[in-house]
Amino acid sequence: MSDLGGGSQTPAAVADKGRERSIGLLGSAVPLPARAERALLLLALCLALALRMWVAWQPVPVLLERNLPDDAYYYFVLAHHAVQEGTVSLDGVNTTNGFHPLWLVLLLPVFGAADTPGDLQVHLALSLGVLLDLVCLLALARATSRLAGFPAPGVIAAFVYALNPMAVLQSTNGLETSLSMALLGLFLAAFVAWLSPERPGKRALLVGVLGGAAFLARSDNAFFLAVAFAMAFFHWRKDPAKRLSVFQAGAVAALVAAPWFLWSKLVVGSWIQESGMAVPIAIRYRFELAEGQGFGAAIVESIRQMTYPNLWLRGDPTGLPLVGGGILWLWVLLRLAARWRHDQRPFEKQIMTILLGSGALLFFFHAGLRWYPRPWYFSPMAGAFAVAAGLALQSAGQRRTWNGLACVAIAIYFLASGALLWRLGLYPWQREMRLASQWISSATPVGSSVASFNAGIYAYYGGRQVVNLDGVVNHAAFDAVKDRALAAYILSAGIGYLVDYDSAVHREYAPLMGNGYPEILEPVAVLGGALDGPLGLLRAYRIQPPDG
DSSP: OOTTSSTTOOHHHHHHHHTTSOOOSSSOOSOOOHHHHHHHHHHHHHHHHHHHHHHHTSOHHHHHHHTOOHHHHHHHHHHHHHHHTSOOBSSSSSBOOOSOHHHHHHHHHHHHSOSSOOHHHHHHHHHHHHHHHHHHHHHHHHHHHHHHTSSHHHHHHHHHHHHOHHHHHHHTSSSTHHHHHHHHHHHHHHHHHHTSSSOHHHHHHHHHHHHHHHHHHOGGGHHHHHHHHHHHHHHTTTOHHHHHHHHHHHHHHHHHHHHHHHHIIIIISOSSOGGGTHHHHHHHHHHHHHHOSOHHHHHHHHHHHHTOHHHHHHTGGGTSOSTHHHHHHHHHHHHHHHHHHHSOOHHHHHHHHHHHHHHHHHHIIIIIISSOOOGGGGTHHHHHHHHHHHHHTSOOGGGHHHHHHHHHHHHHHHHHHHHHHHHHOSOTTHHHHHHHHHHHHHHSOTTOEEEESSOHHHHHHSOSEEEESSSTTOHHHHHHHHHTOHHHHHHHTTOOEEEEEHIIIIIISGGGTOTTTTTTEEEEEEEEEOTTSSSOEEEEEEEOOTTO
C-alpha cells in the first residue's frame, strides 16, 4: 500500500478518478466535474477576499478597537524610518531587531514613500495581508486535495479557512501573520508533494527555500519546520538516499535564514530577536518578586497560564472562535480517527501529526514558557483545522448529507461568532490611545520626546519622537529592563514625557524602574481610562529630573 493510502494507485491516478466523485457538500450524489470544483474554489476565494477586504478598509479608529494591535504600528514606523532616515528604529536613534524581516521588507514601499504616512498606508498594508492570506488559502486547498487523493477535500478546506473569523481577523492585523501563513501554506503544499515523488532531491531545494522564508516571516515557525523535517526523516526511515534529502532541505533553510542572524548580531548585538524576550523577562521578574524563584511555583504558574479561562473562551489556542473551538476540534479529530480505522492512510496521519504537534509546541512555548500568549501566535491552528476538516468532511458513501449539513453548521457558527468577536473587539482601549496621540502632537513642545511601554500608535500619529520603554523595539530600553534601571534610562535619554496606562507604569514596570521612580514622574494630564478599570487611567507625565 502506498503512503497515500490509495492501494497501488498513484496519486495522479487517484486524483483523476476523484474528478468524477461527488463533493458531498449539500448531500448531492451528482458527480462533480473539474470545472465545478474550480468554480467552488473560486467562490471560496471570493468569499475570503470580500470578508477580509471589508475588514481591511474599515475606518482606522474602528480597526484599532477590533483587530489592529499597537504592535502593528511598530512595523509601520520602522518601515518609514528605514527608508526616510536609513535606520531600523522606532525613535530614529535606537536600532532594533524586534521585528520579522520579510514583512518589514514588504512594507518598505508602502510606508517609506510617504513623508508623513497616514491611514491610507495602513489600509494598503492590511490589503497586502489580505492578498497573502489568499495565497495561504490556495496552498491549504492544494495540500489537502493531494493528501486525500481528489479535489473535494481541498475545496472544503478552502471554505473552512475562508470563513474562519480568527483567520479573517488575524490576516488583517497589520502584523507578519498573513505573510507567515502564506509561506507556511506554500511550505506545506511543497512538503506534501516532496514526500511523494520518486526524485525528491529537486523538491528538497524548494522545501528548504520555503522553510527558510517561513522562518524569516515569523521565527517561531521553527517549531513547524522542526516537526516537519523530523517527520520526513521518519517517512523515509528505510531509504537512506531519500533521508539525505531531509538534511539537504534543512541546510538550505538554514542558509536562507543565516543572513538575518548575522545582521542581528552585528548590528544589534543579539542573535535572538529582543521583541521575543523583553516582555517575558519583565513578567518573570515580577513573578520572582511575588512568588520567589522556586521551580514548583514556576510550574504552577505555567499551568495557570495554559489554562487561563479567557484564553480558551476566546479560542486563541485552537485557531477557532470562542468556546466552540475545542468542541469542533474534538469532533473533527474523532471523525478522522473513525476514517483511519477503515483506511489506514499513514500519510494523512503523518501530516496531521506535524500540524497538531507544532501547534502544541507553539502553545507550550508561548503560554507555558514565555507566559505571554497573543492571538496571532496561534494562527497556524486555523490552517491546521481547515486541512483536518477537509479530510474529515469529504464525501464518504451514505454520509454525504450529514457531511453537507456539518459544513453548513460550521459556516453558520463561524459567521455568527465572527460577528460577535467583531462587535466586542480585541483591543477596545486603543481608541483612547489614538486620541492620546492628538494630545501628544498638540500639547508637547516641538522637538520633545515621549516615552511609552506601548509606543506604536503614539509613534505613528503623535508627531514626536516616541521611545519604546518595554524593550520590544529598543535595544537600550531592553538593557535597562534587564538591569531594572528604566528610570535612569529615561533620564539619560533626555525623554521629556511619558504616556501610558496605570497598569503599565505603576504595576507591570514599576519593579523595573529602579532609583528615581516615581519621583521623576510629574502627572500633567489624564487622557482616558477609568480609575477602577482593568488598565486604570491613561495619564501623561512630565519627566522631572531629581535636581529640579
